[in-house]
Amino acid sequence: MATIKDVAALAGISYTTVSHVLNKTRPVSERVRLKVEEAIAELDYVPSAVARSLKARSTATIGLLVPNSINPYFAELARGIEDCCERNGYCVILCNSDDNPQKQRNYLRVLLEKRIDGLIVASVGEQVDLLSSLATVRTPMVIVDRELEGVDADLVRIDHEQGAYLATRHLLDLGHRDIACINGPTVTSVAQMRLSGYRRALDEAGVRVVSQRVVESDFTSPGGYEAAVKLLEHDRPTAIFAANDLIGMGVLRAAAERNIRVPGELSVIGFDDIQMSKYVYPALTTVGQSIRELGEMAAEMLLRRIMQPDGGIEHKIVAPSIVLRESTAPRSGHFNDYRASP
Numbered sequence: 001m002a003t004i005k006d007v008a009a010l011a012g013i014s015y016t017t018v019s020h021v022l023n024k025t026r027p028v029s030e031r032v033r034l035k036v037e038e039a040i041a042e043l044d045y046v047p048s049a050v051a052r053s054l055k056a057r058s059t060a061t062i063g064l065l066v067p068n069s070i071n072p073y074f075a076e077l078a079r080g081i082e083d084c085c086e087r088n089g090y091c092v093i094l095c096n097s098d099d100n101p102q103k104q105r106n107y108l109r110v111l112l113e114k115r116i117d118g119l120i121v122a123s124v125g126e127q128v129d130l131l132s133s134l135a136t137v138r139t140p141m142v143i144v145d146r147e148l149e150g151v152d153a154d155l156v157r158i159d160h161e162q163g164a165y166l167a168t169r170h171l172l173d174l175g176h177r178d179i180a181c182i183n184g185p186t187v188t189s190v191a192q193m194r195l196s197g198y199r200r201a202l203d204e205a206g207v208r209v210v211s212q213r214v215v216e217s218d219f220t221s222p223g224g225y226e227a228a229v230k231l232l233e234h235d236r237p238t239a240i241f242a243a244n245d246l247i248g249m250g251v252l253r254a255a256a257e258r259n260i261r262v263p264g265e266l267s268v269i270g271f272d273d274i275q276m277s278k279y280v281y282p283a284l285t286t287v288g289q290s291i292r293e294l295g296e297m298a299a300e301m302l303l304r305r306i307m308q309p310d311g312g313i314e315h316k317i318v319a320p321s322i323v324l325r326e327s328t329a330p331r332s333g334h335f336n337d338y339r340a341s342p
Contacts, residue, residue: 067096118141158318160193179237251268289318
């Protein structure tokens, strides 16, 4: 592989002059510039990004750490981040940890070693050792989706508690009283907030929360399917709040296998509004905000932090909204006897 000294030798000039041409650090004559460009082309020379970053103190590179790249939520989030970064001259390095704490730590170390200009951390696990590692990071950083205790960084997330409240209130407005909840792992703050919103809506309506109607799963379609099988075996509810859209898709599958009509016999509402949710059958009613826009917000926030590293910490909580589709309907015989406060 050719070096800067090879370029200098072929062009018949000093390698410091070649460096000035490459980095535009000193004016050179047009004749010298052309000789350097011809030598670079002949040798197929590629400048060292590391060396140039040391001089410029910037790599124009952003690190993105996600727990599961095949989850549509994180794929859509990454697209929004990438779009914003590309418009602003930054590249994105995507690291998928597979919810593995050791992989998360390794990727974090590798990203920092590559002298990234900024880091976006999307919904990592809440392991103590990983949080302590993030707490010591001095690179500009934005957290997406959940607060991480002890990590002093900018944050952008949807209002999980309010979104779950709106989803459950929607089912209550349709006359449902026997409303089950299939939640994610309650060790995560996201699942805790979404369960809290579900409980708040039922409490406001004077509906007792039945512990057997709250099933803990994981944020996947297989998890939602297995939890729904348990709920639909005997004395099934009339409605299910699924704590994310993937869980909701699993519920739709379980209901279809049992010839339970959705929404005629069972209403189902999800959370997140991933693009796929509008293409399942029936199309899934959900609650959320454009995930791609959330990604763009996170990237914009990080770019501001890179430009102004000493500014105050910014927390942006995005308001969710109901996305009405085909999977929810009034309970049979319902006369709209309940209407939650706006």
